[in-house]
Structures are given as structure tokens and as C-alpha cells.
Amino acid sequence: MLPEVTAxxxxxxxxxxGSLPGIVEADDLGTYVMKFSGAGQGRKTLVAEVVCGQLGRALGLRVPDLARIQLDPVIGRGEPDQEVQALLKASGGLNLxxxxxxxxxxxxxLxxxxxxxxxxxxxxxDALINNVDRSWRNPNLLVWHGELWLIDHGATMIWHHNWPTAATAAQRPYDASDHVLVTFAPDVAGAAAELAPRVTEELLTAVVADVPDEWLDGEPGFDGPDAVRRAYVEVLLERARGIGDRITIGERSTAAPSQAPEWVRVRLNVKGKGAK
Incomplete structure (x- = not known):
């Protein structure tokens, strides 16, 4: 279980x-970035952060430590922004x-x-978790002490917004053409050989166990939180088996010029809008 603190x-x-996270201090004297349960994307954003964050850490990627955090909305009563006030009021209780x-x-x-x-x-x-939000437009990467850290996984595992499509999603390819790291000649084959065997049923079961019951309870089509956890395990386990062979890198569309900035097109040797 994730450690728990109080803001x-x-x-x-x-x-x-887009979800308007906030910096808070907690009773363990730590400083955290809080993701709110009352944000527009709802609790599934928090579920995605836990599953992908814990899985990434288990695979040796750098992801900031996660914690459950209790919020009493009264701590934000001095905040002048009405949007923030509304978010705090809607997020009393357990957050991430x-x-x-x-x-x-x-x-x-650059x-x-x-x-x-x-x-x-x-x-x-990112292909495994179907991350659509690590592009050159919005890298969601930090450099800290000279090393690369992965953040913001709320826009992943799109299938959990429509579980009947999950079986199809497990086989869906991943277009990495707009990925922010594509210009560094990513060794996808090497990564697949290293990481895919480590994505086991046991590992995934341990990862999803960190998701609080209250963020999974009441999911349509499931008997309870444990059934939802099992669904995450099944999709990610199946996806890990062959996703390395279904990653594509190149121009996003052959029907239209690349919309990437010039420095990306130069490194990839593709033509952009207005090019001949």
C-alpha cells in the first residue's frame, strides 16, 4: 500500500x-504535487497515475514517489482563485x-x-501504457540532478474509460512519431527484450494493489475493486507480450505534411507544411 500523509x-x-494540480506541504514535513480527486478528469486519472507510476518504478524508470494524501478543503480558504477554491472543495478526503x-x-x-x-x-x-501525452508539444519529463524523470501519467490506458474495448486495446499499435524522445534514436527492440519479460502477472498484481478501493468501487460492469484490478492486469499483461513489435516511428500521416516543429523534422528527415 502507498504511504499516507495529510496535507x-x-x-x-x-x-x-489541465487538471490544475497544486503544491502542498504535508504532516510528514514533505512537499508534494497533489492530483485532486475532484478534477474534471475524475478518479480514473488518479488510478492511471498509480498504476503507471508504480509500474514504471518497478521497471527501473525514474518516477517520483507516490503517496495517498488526505485533504481538508479548509487549508485552501486563503486561495484567491475561485477555480482553485472549487477544486479544493470538491476534493475533500483521499487524493494522490x-x-x-x-x-x-x-x-x-535541444x-x-x-x-x-x-x-x-x-x-x-509509453507504448505499453498507451501514453498519448509525452510528445514534443507536452514532454511530461523533468530533468533533476542531471537525470530524466517521468511525470503525469493521467492520460494513459485510454481503454479504462470504456472497458468493453479493453480486449481490442490490448492489441492496438502505438504510433511514437510525435514522442519527444524520438529524435534520440530510441532502441525499442533492446527495451522490449529487457522490459517485456519483467511485466509478469505477479508484478502487475502487486502494482494494481496500490490503487485504493474507493477509486475503483462502483465501476460499471464489475463486481468490485478486485475485479477491476484484475482487468488492468489482463490488459497490460497481454499488451506487454507484443507491443514492441507494434511501435511505429515516422511521419504521423502520409496524407498530410508533418506538423512537427522544424528541429524535429530535420532530425527525422521528413517534410513539413509548406515544404517541397
Whole structure:
């Protein structure tokens, strides 16, 4: 089970994310980035953060430590922003926190280099969880103490928003053409050989056990939280078996020019809008 803390002070909102996470201090004297249960994306965003964050850490990727965090909305009563006030009021009780990395910088592929092996591991992992939100438009990567850290996994595992499609989703390919690390020649084959055998039923069962029951309870079509956890295990286990062979890198569409910025097109040697 994830450790649990209680928020003691709301510091400031982080307006980079669509769910409006906030920086808070907790009773363990730690500082965290809180993801709120009352945000527009709902509790499935928190479920995705737990499943993907814990799975990434288990596979050796750098993901900030996660914790359950209790929130009393009264701690934000001095916040002048009405949107933030409404979010806090809607999120009383259990929320998700991730360790705040002080001084971390947003990843810039023009300023920070990574090798093909690490790029391959991140691309393979994003393919496994069907992450549509690690593109050059929105990297969701931080550089902290010179190392790459993965954040923001709320927009992953799209199938859990429509469970009847989950079996099909397990076989769905992954287009990595817009992935922020694609210009570093990711060694996807090497990553698949290293990581796929480690995604076992036992590992996935341990990972999904960290999701609180109250974020899974009442899911339509399931008898209870344990049945939902089993569904996550089955899809991810099946997806891990062959996703390495279903990752594509290249122009997103042959019917239209690439919309990527020029530096991406130059590295990939593809034509953009207006090119001849």
C-alpha cells in the first residue's frame, strides 16, 4: 500500500497541467504535487497515475514517489482563485500526491541529451501504457540532478474509460512519431527484450494493489475493486507480450505534411507544411 500523509498547507497551483494540480506541504514535513480527486478528469486519472507510476518504478524508470494524501478543503480558504477554491472543495478526503522535485527543469530535447537505450525504455513503456501525452508539444519529463524523470501519467490506458474495448486495446499499435524522445534514436527492440519479460502477472498484481478501493468501487460492469484490478492486469499483461513489435516511428500521416516543429523534422528527415 502507498504511504499516507495529510496535507497541512496549500502552497500554490501548478497551471501547466489541465487538471490544475497544486503544491502542498504535508504532516510528514514533505512537499508534494497533489492530483485532486475532484478534477474534471475524475478518479480514473488518479488510478492511471498509480498504476503507471508504480509500474514504471518497478521497471527501473525514474518516477517520483507516490503517496495517498488526505485533504481538508479548509487549508485552501486563503486561495484567491475561485477555480482553485472549487477544486479544493470538491476534493475533500483521499487524493494522490507525488514527491516534489525542487529545482527540476522541464525537459528540452535541444538542451538535454539522452542515449538510445534510455529513450527506448521510455518509448516502450509509453507504448505499453498507451501514453498519448509525452510528445514534443507536452514532454511530461523533468530533468533533476542531471537525470530524466517521468511525470503525469493521467492520460494513459485510454481503454479504462470504456472497458468493453479493453480486449481490442490490448492489441492496438502505438504510433511514437510525435514522442519527444524520438529524435534520440530510441532502441525499442533492446527495451522490449529487457522490459517485456519483467511485466509478469505477479508484478502487475502487486502494482494494481496500490490503487485504493474507493477509486475503483462502483465501476460499471464489475463486481468490485478486485475485479477491476484484475482487468488492468489482463490488459497490460497481454499488451506487454507484443507491443514492441507494434511501435511505429515516422511521419504521423502520409496524407498530410508533418506538423512537427522544424528541429524535429530535420532530425527525422521528413517534410513539413509548406515544404517541397
Amino acid at each position: 497541512t498547507r496549500y502552497v500554490t497551483p501548478l497551471r501547466e497541467g 500526491a507525488m514527491d516534489y522535485l525542487p529545482g527540476a527543469l522541464g525537459f528540452d530535447p 538542451a538535454f541529451e539522452t542515449d538510445a537505450a534510455e529513450a527506448g525504455r521510455v518509448v516502450w513503456f
